[in-house]
Amino acid sequence: MPFAPVLHAEWIKIRSLRSLLGALAAVLVATAAFSALAAADADDSDPLFSVFFGVSFGQIAAIAFGTTAVASEFRDGALRLTLAAVPDRGRWFAAKVTAIALPVLAVGLLTGFVTLLVGRAVLGTSAPGWGEGVRGAVGCGLHLTLMALFAAGLAAVLRSGVATLSVLIPFLLIVSFVVGDLSGGAADFLPDRAGQVALHSSWDGALGPWSGLAVTALWTAAALAAGGWTVRRRDA
Amino acid sequence: MTSIDVRDLTKEYGGRRAVDRLTFRVSPGRVTGFLGPNGAGKSTTFRLVLGLDRPTAGTATVGGQAYAGLRAPLRRVGALLDARAAHGSRTARDHLLALAASNRIPARRVDSVLEETGLATVARRRVRTFSLGMRQRLGIAAALLGDPEVVLLDEPANGLDPEGIVWIRTLLRRLAAEGRTVLVSSHLMGETAAFADHLLILGRGRLLADTPVQDFIRARVQPHVRIRTTDPAALGDLLARHGHDASRGEDGTWTVRHARVDDLGRLMSEEGVPVLELAAQEATLEEAYLDLTTAEAEFTAQHQEA
Numbered sequence: 001m002p003f004a005p006v007l008h009a010e011w012i013k014i015r016s017l018r019s020l021l022g023a024l025a026a027v028l029v030a031t032a033a034f035s036a037l038a039a040a041d042a043d044d045s046d047p048l049f050s051v052f053f054g055v056s057f058g059q060i061a062a063i064a065f066g067t068t069a070v071a072s073e074f075r076d077g078a079l080r081l082t083l084a085a086v087p088d089r090g091r092w093f094a095a096k097v098t099a100i101a102l103p104v105l106a107v108g109l110l111t112g113f114v115t116l117l118v119g120r121a122v123l124g125t126s127a128p129g130w131g132e133g134v135r136g137a138v139g140c141g142l143h144l145t146l147m148a149l150f151a152a153g154l155a156a157v158l159r160s161g162v163a164t165l166s167v168l169i170p171f172l173l174i175v176s177f178v179v180g181d182l183s184g185g186a187a188d189f190l191p192d193r194a195g196q197v198a199l200h201s202s203w204d205g206a207l208g209p210w211s212g213l214a215v216t217a218l219w220t221a222a223a224l225a226a227g228g229w230t231v232r233r234r235d236a
Numbered sequence: 237m238t239s240i241d242v243r244d245l246t247k248e249y250g251g252r253r254a255v256d257r258l259t260f261r262v263s264p265g266r267v268t269g270f271l272g273p274n275g276a277g278k279s280t281t282f283r284l285v286l287g288l289d290r291p292t293a294g295t296a297t298v299g300g301q302a303y304a305g306l307r308a309p310l311r312r313v314g315a316l317l318d319a320r321a322a323h324g325s326r327t328a329r330d331h332l333l334a335l336a337a338s339n340r341i342p343a344r345r346v347d348s349v350l351e352e353t354g355l356a357t358v359a360r361r362r363v364r365t366f367s368l369g370m371r372q373r374l375g376i377a378a379a380l381l382g383d384p385e386v387v388l389l390d391e392p393a394n395g396l397d398p399e400g401i402v403w404i405r406t407l408l409r410r411l412a413a414e415g416r417t418v419l420v421s422s423h424l425m426g427e428t429a430a431f432a433d434h435l436l437i438l439g440r441g442r443l444l445a446d447t448p449v450q451d452f453i454r455a456r457v458q459p460h461v462r463i464r465t466t467d468p469a470a471l472g473d474l475l476a477r478h479g480h481d482a483s484r485g486e487d488g489t490w491t492v493r494h495a496r497v498d499d500l501g502r503l504m505s506e507e508g509v510p511v512l513e514l515a516a517q518e519a520t521l522e523e524a525y526l527d528l529t530t531a532e533a534e535f536t537a538q539h540q541e542a
Binding site (some may be wrong): 080 | 283286287288289290303304305306307308309310313315317318320321322323325326327330331333334335336337338339340378
């Protein structure tokens, strides 16, 4: 089976669910709004992160998007109908992942640049430079995409949206915040910590902006590989 | 033509055999009813034919090919497995559009199956607002989407209103008349008798019968004649004299086995026995099925004792 029609079908599934469109809108709104609030009350220690502080909230919407898009296939026999139409499971999962990645990447990059513009307006003279700002905006788009795909892979492994969000949300809100502030060492390599280095003006851990995103990409690749393996191996 | 071929098909779930060495062929041009109690393995067999579950042993092919190897499978095989499979937040039309896109089926087919299943007026409503009967129609619309040569429907009459049941019966007859291969599971005897030409009967994962419906009924149940009269004594005497196997029910109705209405009518007329009612009782699929399952249960019991 060719790939394009399968991708087309998966895109129709995404655009026809309001909850998914809502989650994409929430990525933009949450990131920009929380960033603006934080910027208004920022000190000068890290101007770039003052602009992109809201990504911690926006990524929860991105995770909800990735999780819901996959988990909607694991309810009431939906996957059976899907796989009866597309028996090549590897191809189907690749199409699903692509149909998730493209809109999140587009919205993520838009979010990055909107947040940058808002942040610069709020911060005024203490705003980060353009070079650094564009790096942050692109990093924001990539980070949000990777987090959405990480969640998508996990949802395919766990075959449940509730289970996926019950693992990821507490992990991001509690483990990462608490352990992350202790900083240094292993915590820097957690998926969301690593990717967010790209949103900082300065860093003192082992990872820089791009190597940090690369580490998050490895986490995501591992989750997607596990998800793809599960989809291929298990009875539908 | 395209038939479904199942050979030594076996599926175990954690040591329990859901499907046990099934071998059968479903031929085109007729409706094959797939009968058996809940849990007999009908749905499992459907999933195995569609390549959704991996068989423990054996093969299932459609037109000589494994389902997973079909290009654009919806154009060859249409299936209804579970009416709840459509996402409640999607509209009926979007649900079908996504399926159609995956197999390059043009969007006008979506509108035409919506029309055919009577859902055209609710096509843009969210599926969660649908009744079970409407969801069932949507599932059938999805099965017909690719104008397939082979149609597999798992309990399609579930939740349909009487009008819907007549509709599905007519639809199944038409699909078979068009030369398609139609396999329809059910646990409702009356319904199956109304649309099926051929029967596959499953019990605890094993094939109990593979036979035309009429042959099955004739072989299992003797037809009998029902008589009511104002003079039971004369009738009883008459039947006894002619050696008929007859019995009188509590409501005064006589049942005569191994007899024909033609013979009994003439006999009663000659003897002047008054007739209130004289009717041939056709054996039903239900009786034949119960006869089969009773025999099956006795067979199993004997084997366990031995």
